[in-house]
Amino acid sequence: MTASAPMTAPAPTPSTPATRPRVRTGRLGLHAFLAAVSLAFLAPLLLAVYASLRPYEETAEHGYFSLPRSLSFDYYRQAFTDSGMGTYFVNSLLIALPGVLIVLFLASFVAFAVTRLRMRGQLFLLVLFTAGNLLPQQVIVTPLYVLFNRVPLPYWMSDSMTMYDSLWAVIAVQVGFQLGFCVFVLSNFMRTLPHEILEAAIVDGAGVWTRYWRITLPLCRPALAALGTLEFTWMYNDFLWALVFISNGDKLPITSALNNLRGQFFTDYNLLAAGSVLVALPTIVVFLLLQRHFIAGLTLGAGKG
Numbered sequence: 001m002t003a004s005a006p007m008t009a010p011a012p013t014p015s016t017p018a019t020r021p022r023v024r025t026g027r028l029g030l031h032a033f034l035a036a037v038s039l040a041f042l043a044p045l046l047l048a049v050y051a052s053l054r055p056y057e058e059t060a061e062h063g064y065f066s067l068p069r070s071l072s073f074d075y076y077r078q079a080f081t082d083s084g085m086g087t088y089f090v091n092s093l094l095i096a097l098p099g100v101l102i103v104l105f106l107a108s109f110v111a112f113a114v115t116r117l118r119m120r121g122q123l124f125l126l127v128l129f130t131a132g133n134l135l136p137q138q139v140i141v142t143p144l145y146v147l148f149n150r151v152p153l154p155y156w157m158s159d160s161m162t163m164y165d166s167l168w169a170v171i172a173v174q175v176g177f178q179l180g181f182c183v184f185v186l187s188n189f190m191r192t193l194p195h196e197i198l199e200a201a202i203v204d205g206a207g208v209w210t211r212y213w214r215i216t217l218p219l220c221r222p223a224l225a226a227l228g229t230l231e232f233t234w235m236y237n238d239f240l241w242a243l244v245f246i247s248n249g250d251k252l253p254i255t256s257a258l259n260n261l262r263g264q265f266f267t268d269y270n271l272l273a274a275g276s277v278l279v280a281l282p283t284i285v286v287f288l289l290l291q292r293h294f295i296a297g298l299t300l301g302a303g304k305g
Contacts, residue, residue, distance in 0.1 A: 045280075052076065052274035059270060075274035083257040083275060089282075092253040094167055095242070096235040099174040100228055106175070107182030107227075108220065112212045114183075115190040116198060126187055132180035141244055144173065148245060159248070169245040170253075174235050182227050189223040190216065225293030233283045254279055 051064055053071040062069075079085070110129065114122045148163040158166035193216065201211050217224070239255040246252055261268075261275050287294065 045277075048273040048276055051270050052277055054270060056268045056270045075271050076278060079261060079271055079275035079278055082271075083260040085254060085257045085275070085278060087250060088252060088254040088257040091167065091251055092236050092255075092282075095170050095174065095253060096232050099171050099178075099235045100231045102171070102175050103178050103182055103231055104224055104228060107179055108186050108217060108224065109212065110179075110183045111186035111190050112216055115187050116211070116216065117208070126183070129180040129183040132177070133184070137177055137240070144169075145244060164245060165247045165251070167246075167251060170241045173241045173245070174238065178231055178234065182231070185227060186220065186223055189220060193219055222293050225290045229287055229290050229294045232286050236283055 047064065050068075051059060052075050053073070054068050055070065055072075058069055059066070110125070113119065114126045145164070148169045151163040152161060153163055153166065153168065155161060157168060160166065163169045163172070197215060197219075198211055201215055206215070236253075237255060239253065242251075242253050242256070249256075258272065258275050258279065261272050
């Protein structure tokens with residue numbers, strides 16, 4: 001018998017490191033560009049917050065971009081009390097909240113009519129609402145001023161017995177000018193909804209109101225949230241129409257509170273910065289609460305399927 005040759009173990013193969021996905025140069029450049037744009041938009045807000053925490057004497061001596069010697073929230077307390085911001089804040093909510101709800105309700109109903117109902121003149125009606133956005137608002141300031149002075153209201157709705165010098169005038173103008181944009185956006189969104197859902201509802205005997213309120217509106221929640229955020233921001237920050245149609249200073253919106261922080265001969269811009277931050281807080285809170293729906297509304301239709 002011949003001895004068999006000893007078996008040799010196979011040589012170990014060097015372990016290959018896990019391959020990592022390559023980061024594209026274009027993607028890095030895109031992220032850098034988006035970061036730079038974000039910082040550019042945030043820079044004024046961050047500078048306002050930074051200035052509002054410092055005394056004016058310090059920034060006047062060392063500049064706004066110097067390191068702080070002391071930080072405090074005294075300007076925020078002073079801005080809130082000196083400007084009477086609480087009253088103006090309530091006035092802005094009395095304008096913005098009803099205005100947003102009325103605009104979304106009317107715009108969604110019109111968009112439902114021009115996209116989901118079989119009626120004549122659908123395209124003309126949609127073009128008519130969309131064309132309203134092309135009209136400059138300043139062109140009809142004088143006609144609206146004359147009109148609101150002649151439209152009567154009961155005493156419990158207006159102290160002046162007319163639409164002039166009342167919040168109703170500002171709400172009506174805001175609704176009228178924002179309605180066309182909301183109809184355009186909601187009609188485009190409703191066109192993407194499957195028709196089979198409404199056809200099944202018609203077979204089950206659902207009326208027009210049921211198809212609108214219980215079927216279509218829940219499906220439009222992302223678009224309504226995105227529009228609600230934008231409309232609240234626009235109506236809350238507007239000052240032109242209140243300045244034209246309201247003469248009583250106690251009825252002005254919160255944007256007028258900043259004007260109360262200006263002195264006749266001297267303006268403390270750090271105090272004004274604190275007031276600006278306080279005025280902007282409600283819009284920031286609304287965006288944070290509706291952020292998920294807002295982003296979903298902006299990305300609708302971005303992908304297929």
